[in-house]
Amino acid sequence: MSKSPVVHPTKDEAFDAIKQSLADWAVYASDRTVVAHGDSLSLVRQMPDDSVSLILTDPPYHSTKKANIVNDRAFREDEAFIEWIEKYTREWQRVLRSNGTLYVFCSSRMSARLEVMMSHYFRPIAHVVWTKPNEPGFDGWKGKAKKESLRSWYPHSERILVFEHGQYGTMEASRRSPFGEFLRDMRKKCGISMHELTEVTGAYGKVNHGGAVANWEAGRNIPSEEQYNKMCDALISTGKIDAMPTYQDVVRPMSLSNDVEYTDVWDFPSVRPFKGKHPAEKPVNMLEHIIRASTYCNDTVLDCFAGSGSTAIAALKLGRRSVSMEIEDKWIKRIVDDIEAASDDIHNPSVREIAQKSNNVSELSLFD
Structure with missing residues (x-):
């Protein structure tokens, strides 16, 4: 688990x-x-x-x-x-x-x-x-x-x-990293779609319409610290969460x-x-x-x-x-x-x- x-x-x-x-x-x-x-x-x-x-x-x-x-x-x-x-x-x-x-x-x-x-x-x-x-x-x-x-x-x-x-x-869900699961859970809790969160970072994918966020949640790769901080600001701005952990606390180096x-x-x-x-x-x-x-x-x-x-x-x-x-x-x-x-x-x-x-x-x- x-x-x-x-x-x-x-x-x-x-x-x-x-x-x-x-x-x-x-x-x-x-x-x-x-x-x-x-x-x-x-x-x-x-x-x-x-x-x-x-x-x-x-x-x-x-x-x-x-x-x-x-x-x-x-x-x-x-x-x-x-x-x-x-x-x-x-x-x-x-x-x-x-x-x-x-x-x-x-x-x-x-x-x-x-x-x-x-x-x-x-x-x-x-x-x-x-x-x-x-x-x-x-x-x-x-x-x-x-x-x-x-x-x-x-x-x-x-x-x-x-x-x-x-x-x-x-199953794809079981291949997710802890960070991917965390990002998905926080996004859903805040009621933001992959498209909306992708727009915040500007990291659209040419094929995957969810853009980079879909890849991050699936555990294929990770955001940069700047991208992560932009997502944190967007998630907190919904008022449904008070804070997000730092980049170093969630992303495996x-x-x-x-x-x-x-x-x-x-x-x-x-x-x-x-x-x-x-x-x-x-x-x-x-x-x-x-x-x-x-x-x-x-x-x-x-x-x-x-x-x-x-x-x-x-x-x-x-x-x-x-x-x-x-x-x-x-x-x-x-x-x-x-x-x-x-x-x-x-x-x-x-x-x-x-x-x-x-x-x-x-x-x-x-x-x-």
Whole structure:
């Protein structure tokens, strides 16, 4: 079922509520980030509803069976692993704001079954293939594998499942995004037709007489912020509603261009081994790519399997807030150390420049 947009708490209020809910488990907290130590399923159950804008997380893969990753060998059968992830999925549906996005890393062997299960709670919008290329001079396990003994194609890629609220079905109504449903409901409540609302924005379609509004309600695309504000003025002027939520509270961000990787096949190089590397560490530039595309400035990013804390570092560098959950003591220490180091660098010109290239630079008062 879809989650209808509502008047959310402000970003500051939502983050303060998260900090309060996790206070008993927090080993580090500031006005930008929380690091909580413990079992993340128990922790995420403490969090308030509709409190995060992006969930970017890397659970144990199960199929890799790595001894140095907690819970990677915890499940004898695939079904038991999927049931475990389903418990998280229910909580993710609850804590993710109506215009939020969910990214889940997984193995190629488990991706299909996980995507089917998770589609009962969310609407799938992408299935990204990360090719994991190695830098020159570093072959990794791909170079060490005995090819003649393989009984299937070597699983060198990883998958990233991407979801939004809502469900994907055979009927057009079930393909609507939460924003599309919200716009339709508000328009009908105010007694305005698609034609009338289209006239306000001036976005007529050559074939579809409802113009852009019909496409927006069907979930095919979204209005610009200027178009949305014009519609808000028209809807409020009917006197049948008092206010409309802000653009950032209803429209799911998706900021892509020719200047960045916009396809669903990614070639970010994998992280080379180093002393203190997490066994499943993801490249920070790939995490920054996701966060920059799928959040507004000051949004909160949740990682339930924080590991090395790279997601938190990427979020902070881009002017976002972060919530990190980790069960292992040694990784908790690295997360806190790296966050403290990153916080010292926040005022560096290079960090400010990175954030200013992200969306909504007007909100970057935290760097001043």
